[in-house]
Amino acid sequence: MHYDARKNEHGLPHDPFKAIVAPRPIGWIGSQNKKGQKNLAPYSYFNGVSDQPHYVMFSSNGLKDSLTNAEETGVFTASLATSNLFDQMNISSVPAKYGTDEFELSGLTARQGNYVDAPCVSESPAVLECELWKVLDLPHSSRKKNTGNYIVIGHVIGIYIDDSFIKNGLFDFKLAEPLGRLGYMDYGIINAENSFTKNRPELNEGGEVLPVKEWDGSYK
Numbered sequence: 001m002h003y004d005a006r007k008n009e010h011g012l013p014h015d016p017f018k019a020i021v022a023p024r025p026i027g028w029i030g031s032q033n034k035k036g037q038k039n040l041a042p043y044s045y046f047n048g049v050s051d052q053p054h055y056v057m058f059s060s061n062g063l064k065d066s067l068t069n070a071e072e073t074g075v076f077t078a079s080l081a082t083s084n085l086f087d088q089m090n091i092s093s094v095p096a097k098y099g100t101d102e103f104e105l106s107g108l109t110a111r112q113g114n115y116v117d118a119p120c121v122s123e124s125p126a127v128l129e130c131e132l133w134k135v136l137d138l139p140h141s142s143r144k145k146n147t148g149n150y151i152v153i154g155h156v157i158g159i160y161i162d163d164s165f166i167k168n169g170l171f172d173f174k175l176a177e178p179l180g181r182l183g184y185m186d187y188g189i190i191n192a193e194n195s196f197t198k199n200r201p202e203l204n205e206g207g208e209v210l211p212v213k214e215w216d217g218s219y220k
């Protein structure tokens with residue numbers, strides 16, 4: 001099939017877009033408003049977009065509380081959503097009214113970031129603490145509630161890693177088991193069984209691709 005995505009004429013019972021852009025990491029966004037009311041919600045339109053300096057983005061489909069709070073306070077956190085925290089992550093996505101503390105609702109312990117005054121999930125093995133850099137209002141975003149799409153870009157100024165997840169100098173994501181958002185209502189779990197290591201290829205002087213060498217554990 002081939003269809004005009006502008007009209008979304010796929011003819012399928014459900015839009016396949018997110019099943020194609022998959023797996024997506026889940027940024028579990030912690031924020032608070034000026035009154036100090038905490039907020040937590042998962043965002044799978046989430047990713048790291050650069051290193052040195054480190055920037056991340058999440059995208060709010062509609063004018064949601066995480067975006068409102070990030071704009072109000074200038075900061076937010078992104079905790080790593082892991083397999084053992086799936087139920088809490090899912091509960092924290094409920095459309096609760098503004099000011100509801102989803103940390104409490106989902107039975108999690110909130111702690112304030114070390115570098116930013118925004119809450120994060122203390123049960124999570126890794127947290128990115130972010131200063132809001134910019135919000136991009138995508139076309140046709142009117143800033144009215146439940147409309148528009150907004151890309152929230154944050155500068156990561158602090159990173160927390162639970163030391164027990166550091167093995168041989170690497171963050172042991174196989175132990176952490178991050179969740180991946182797939183299409184529809186599907187999820188994946190990254191662990192030792194379904195991940196693998198492969199070195200980057202190199203070229204010889206003649207421009208030919210050399211057989212890929214075993215990875216020696218060093219990473220540039």
Ligand SMILES: Cc1cc2nc3c(=O)[nH]c(=O)nc-3n(C[C@H](O)[C@H](O)[C@H](O)COP(=O)(O)O)c2cc1C
Nearest residue numbers: 041042043044045059060061064065066093094095
């Ligand atoms: C795994 C998962 C990923 C989600 N990703 C997004 C997303 O990328 N963008 C979005 O607007 N909503 C997303 N949602 C829905 C929000 O979490 C939900 O609307 C939530 O109530 C927003 O909370 P807030 O208003 O407190 O920010 C996702 C939900 C789940 C369960």
